[in-house]
Amino acid sequence: MVSDTTAAAETPEGGRDFIRDIIAQDLAQGRVQTVVTRFPPEPNGYLHIGHAKSICLNFGVAEEFAGRCHLRFDDTNPTREEQEFIDAIQRDVRWLGFDWGDNLFHASDYFEQLYAWAEHLIASGDAYVDDQSPDEMRAARGTLTEPGRNSPFRDRSPAENLALFRAMRAGEFPNGTRVLRAKIDMAAGNMTMRDPTLYRILHATHPRTGDAWCIYPTYDYAHGQSDAIEGITHSLCTLEFEDHRPLYDWLLDRLPIAALGKPARPRQYEFARLNIAGLVLSKRALTRLVAGGHVAGWDDPRMPTLAGLRRRGVPPEALREFIRRVGMARANSVVDPALFDFTTRELLNRTAPRRMAVLRPLRVIIENYPADQTEALPAVNHPDDPEQGVREVTFSREIYVEHDDFMEAPPKKFFRLAPGREVRLRYGYFITCRDVVKDEAGDVIALRCTYDPATRGGNAPDGRKVQATLHWVSAADALPAEVRLYNPLFTRPDPGADGDVFADLNPDSLEVLTGCMLEPNLVVLPEGIAVQFERLGYFCPDPESRPGALVFNRTVGLRDSWAKESGRNAPPSVGKVKK
RNA sequence: UGGGGCGUCGCCAAGUGGUAAGGCAGCGGAUUUUGAUUCCGCCAUGCGGAGGUUCGAAUCCUCCCGCCCCAGCCA
Numbered sequence A: 001m002v003s004d005t006t007a008a009a010e011t012p013e014g015g016r017d018f019i020r021d022i023i024a025q026d027l028a029q030g031r032v033q034t035v036v037t038r039f040p041p042e043p044n045g046y047l048h049i050g051h052a053k054s055i056c057l058n059f060g061v062a063e064e065f066a067g068r069c070h071l072r073f074d075d076t077n078p079t080r081e082e083q084e085f086i087d088a089i090q091r092d093v094r095w096l097g098f099d100w101g102d103n104l105f106h107a108s109d110y111f112e113q114l115y116a117w118a119e120h121l122i123a124s125g126d127a128y129v130d131d132q133s134p135d136e137m138r139a140a141r142g143t144l145t146e147p148g149r150n151s152p153f154r155d156r157s158p159a160e161n162l163a164l165f166r167a168m169r170a171g172e173f174p175n176g177t178r179v180l181r182a183k184i185d186m187a188a189g190n191m192t193m194r195d196p197t198l199y200r201i202l203h204a205t206h207p208r209t210g211d212a213w214c215i216y217p218t219y220d221y222a223h224g225q226s227d228a229i230e231g232i233t234h235s236l237c238t239l240e241f242e243d244h245r246p247l248y249d250w251l252l253d254r255l256p257i258a259a260l261g262k263p264a265r266p267r268q269y270e271f272a273r274l275n276i277a278g279l280v281l282s283k284r285a286l287t288r289l290v291a292g293g294h295v296a297g298w299d300d301p302r303m304p305t306l307a308g309l310r311r312r313g314v315p316p317e318a319l320r321e322f323i324r325r326v327g328m329a330r331a332n333s334v335v336d337p338a339l340f341d342f343t344t345r346e347l348l349n350r351t352a353p354r355r356m357a358v359l360r361p362l363r364v365i366i367e368n369y370p371a372d373q374t375e376a377l378p379a380v381n382h383p384d385d386p387e388q389g390v391r392e393v394t395f396s397r398e399i400y401v402e403h404d405d406f407m408e409a410p411p412k413k414f415f416r417l418a419p420g421r422e423v424r425l426r427y428g429y430f431i432t433c434r435d436v437v438k439d440e441a442g443d444v445i446a447l448r449c450t451y452d453p454a455t456r457g458g459n460a461p462d463g464r465k466v467q468a469t470l471h472w473v474s475a476a477d478a479l480p481a482e483v484r485l486y487n488p489l490f491t492r493p494d495p496g497a498d499g500d501v502f503a504d505l506n507p508d509s510l511e512v513l514t515g516c517m518l519e520p521n522l523v524v525l526p527e528g529i530a531v532q533f534e535r536l537g538y539f540c541p542d543p544e545s546r547p548g549a550l551v552f553n554r555t556v557g558l559r560d561s562w563a564k565e566s567g568r569n570a571p572p573s574v575g576k577v578k579k
Numbered sequence B: 001u002g003g004g005g006c007g008u009c010g011c012c013a014a015g016u017g018g019u020a021a022g023g024c025a026g027c028g029g030a031u032u033u034u035g036a037u038u039c040c041g042c043c044a045u046g047c048g049g050a051g052g053u054u055c056g057a058a059u060c061c062u063c064c065c066g067c068c069c070c071a072g073c074c075a
Helices: A018-028 A049-064 A083-096 A107-123 A134-140 A158-169 A219-230 A239-254 A283-291 A306-312 A316-326 A337-351 A453-458 A520-524 A561-565
Strands: A036-039 A068-073 A104-106 A127-130 A179-182 A197-201 A215-217 A234-238 A267-271 A361-366 A374-380 A390-396 A398-402 A422-425 A430-438 A444-451 A472-474 A479-486 A510-518 A531-533 A537-541 A550-557
Touching (some): A018 A049, A018 A234, A036 A049, A036 A219, A036 A234, A049 A068, A049 A083, A049 A316, A068 A219, A107 A158, A107 A215, A107 A219, A127 A158, A158 A197, A197 A219, A219 A234, A219 A239, A234 A239, A239 A267, A306 A316, A337 A550, A390 A398, A390 A472, A390 A520, A479 A520, A510 A550
Parallel strands (some): A036 A068, A068 A104, A361 A444
Antiparallel strands (some): A127 A179, A179 A197, A361 A398, A398 A472, A479 A510, A531 A537
């Protein structure tokens, strides 16, 4: 399915981790014949880059070991799940490059089986209906250091429990009045083993089952059993579920899953979730960013959602490579966002066509170039990939160059244009700055230059060198456009560490540039596909872009050692954070 | 003071008793019609700490320190 990945080819024996070690061993020892994993999102929000780690792991492992990976919606809580999210999740997983084939499932597909098994637990005395209120249950649960107290309803007979549970299903009780609990141990050191709730009453309409149910299984009860039903062999989840593993196994031990006839019983393994400095990856916070209007939506390019990254122009291959490079381990960690920028640039540098665009135009009049003349100069589309061919750029008497490429009083190491200085226009000519035009305020508004006709294409016959090559665009046929620059959404590497993530929002996370001038060849670009604006970075058309009203997003800037050298801020990228 | 985890370079991460991979970042230098790319070089006598076992320890033992998760009828 992922045919264009570079990862495996680069390090044949790399990409190995403790999960793959376990799977390889299970296969070698014959514990499992076919690896079956699953990616189990709850449809209560959009997928983000943290989910990408799980997706790449689950689908990646299935692919590598010739098994399969199921996409399963963990839709056990109708009060927070929506069809919009179900659709978005599928779109995003596909975009990332994975395919679940026919293996699309929902925990809700198993509600009837799950219910039958619950009655089984009741019959065997392993579960009971508790009439305590949520508050009473909490009070009786004990604390981290003190054991809990048994519920006064804990020792009801199986018959009574069964009758009550059926009444729960029949809708005879309001929300919150009763739950079904596993009868385990209220004194367990592991809090999740203190008679965990298996079913709760929720009079709510489910996106898939509608009003068929008014009791819904909890994650703990539904997850492992869904795994068993689907014949999942390796149930991979994040570290915080480690405490739940004993319950996962406890349930599997007591339910007649062997009758399912699956070749292997599922086992849960945990890995560390992905954290990236400067990003917020909590669904709750992301939901609030969207709901509160702090961003334009789930696919706002500043969002760490897959939809946001896609709109920003990040290629899915780059994201997969990032995940691969982060690695898989059990230690909590915070990844440097520079690694993400790196994998994005790495891929785009290799593939993106080059174009010229001027973000902050400075008019240049070439005094010795005839006003009525124009010429088409050849420019390669990719310096390292001849197959991408050549295009033509128009040269004329009036052009635009980047305002940042001129300084009236340049410091020592500034190589670009300055009064009296000669530079090369990429694919064009050498030009020399003769005069600076200013407005009443004293701001530089244009440059008068001369060009050397002998340097057509960018080389001087006499062999003289220039210190800089500038990108430019012919004024007459340049396309005006809006360009959106994205800066970190938050102002610190650990947003919300002081309590409120919203207090750490970066007021300058979106920078909109208007009046940018693009090379006309840019019109034919498909949305979401990034090109390199030479010397600036990678940019792609936004979905809002229209002919005559072009809008580009900056995916990521080029590395800029001059910015570092000059002490200015480097172009902010996906995750760069002011410390 | 309960239970479960984790601590190897600034950030990730290999390593599982035989004498510290790799990547990112950073720092030098070469090439360059993108101050990009590419290329070359540098970057842990030490693996949270202290003891111990051993010819030999990041790897085994003991104690200690630090960090993370768990008290939803969320997942």
